Amino acid sequence: MAKDFYEVLGVPRNADQSEIQRSYRKLARTHHPDVNKDPSAEARFKEISEAYDVLSDPDLRKRYDAFGEDFRRVPPDVDPEAWRQARAYAGAGPAGPGQGGPRWSTGGVRYPDVEEDIDLEDLFGGIFGGRGRANWGPIPGSDQEIEAEITVEEAYHGTQRSLSISGPDGARTLDFNIPAGVVDGQRIRLRGQGGRGANGGQPGDLYLIARIAPHPRYRVSGRDLTAVVPLSPWEAALGAAVRIDTPGGSATVNVPPGTSSGRRLRLKGRGLPNRRGESGDFYAEAQIKVPSTLSPEEKRSFEELRERSTFNPRDQR
Numbered sequence: 001m002a003k004d005f006y007e008v009l010g011v012p013r014n015a016d017q018s019e020i021q022r023s024y025r026k027l028a029r030t031h032h033p034d035v036n037k038d039p040s041a042e043a044r045f046k047e048i049s050e051a052y053d054v055l056s057d058p059d060l061r062k063r064y065d066a067f068g069e070d071f072r073r074v075p076p077d078v079d080p081e082a083w084r085q086a087r088a089y090a091g092a093g094p095a096g097p098g099q100g101g102p103r104w105s106t107g108g109v110r111y112p113d114v115e116e117d118i119d120l121e122d123l124f125g126g127i128f129g130g131r132g133r134a135n136w137g138p139i140p141g142s143d144q145e146i147e148a149e150i151t152v153e154e155a156y157h158g159t160q161r162s163l164s165i166s167g168p169d170g171a172r173t174l175d176f177n178i179p180a181g182v183v184d185g186q187r188i189r190l191r192g193q194g195g196r197g198a199n200g201g202q203p204g205d206l207y208l209i210a211r212i213a214p215h216p217r218y219r220v221s222g223r224d225l226t227a228v229v230p231l232s233p234w235e236a237a238l239g240a241a242v243r244i245d246t247p248g249g250s251a252t253v254n255v256p257p258g259t260s261s262g263r264r265l266r267l268k269g270r271g272l273p274n275r276r277g278e279s280g281d282f283y284a285e286a287q288i289k290v291p292s293t294l295s296p297e298e299k300r301s302f303e304e305l306r307e308r309s310t311f312n313p314r315d316q317r
Helices: 005-009 017-031 041-055 058-070 080-089 120-128 152-157 233-238 296-308
Strands: 103-105 108-110 144-150 159-167 170-178 187-190 206-212 218-221 224-231 240-246 249-255 264-267 282-288
Touching: 005 017, 005 041, 017 041, 041 058, 041 187, 144 159, 152 206, 152 218, 170 187, 170 206, 224 233, 224 240, 224 249, 233 240, 233 282, 240 282, 249 264, 249 282
Parallel strands: 144 206, 224 282
Antiparallel strands: 103 108, 159 170, 187 206, 218 224, 240 249, 264 282
């Protein structure tokens, strides 16, 4: 069951816009992933942002109050009262935010306990004598969501995408920009590119959800990036300055003497950029590599080190 947006922001259903904004700002400061390093902070921040996007928009809030979690899926010309009666008729219970709702599918509506689709016209027209098409005044179009997969490099530098959308008016191509510094799961709002409005209502918005694809070199955590940096035994033991590649270009990481595998060396601000605050960090994760074959000289050097050294890694605590 989807969470109630009012509960997410901690405000009553009759809250005014100033109260909603105050609550959002307070929660955003607490849970922003650039400030809060708790693993769950990013998901909580996205939840807070989505709730605010809806409740701060008068038209979206009106539809949310009428249709609950299904406000983006219910066709724009459906009368709320007829919709609630249809739910009651189908045994779905009362409608409202957080209460669930009919699951709209192409050409009809699907209920959890019904095997076949029910035609929307039959449901609202047949049961309620056509009241399902009643005029409720200007109704904004429904919002829509689509995922866009990008690479780590594209998330760092920004990129462009073209999207083909099929609708009642035919297919159309939409060109849009993905800004630099996008994080995985971030929603990009394309105003007016969603579903059509009814009775003179404005079209809905299209939300692009950025998904950063797995990368052969970099691991992504929020805005932070991690890459494995291979080191020779002598570089790890004696220290070294090692050149590494980052999405923003090459950089030098200083390896302290006595570095072991798994140690993370931070390059501050070299992770994904942030237009509204601090950029993420880049972490070079040390991985000590040994030669697969040794020359006679190398073998003698390692044998001499074995005889002279008192180091035992299994005694380390």
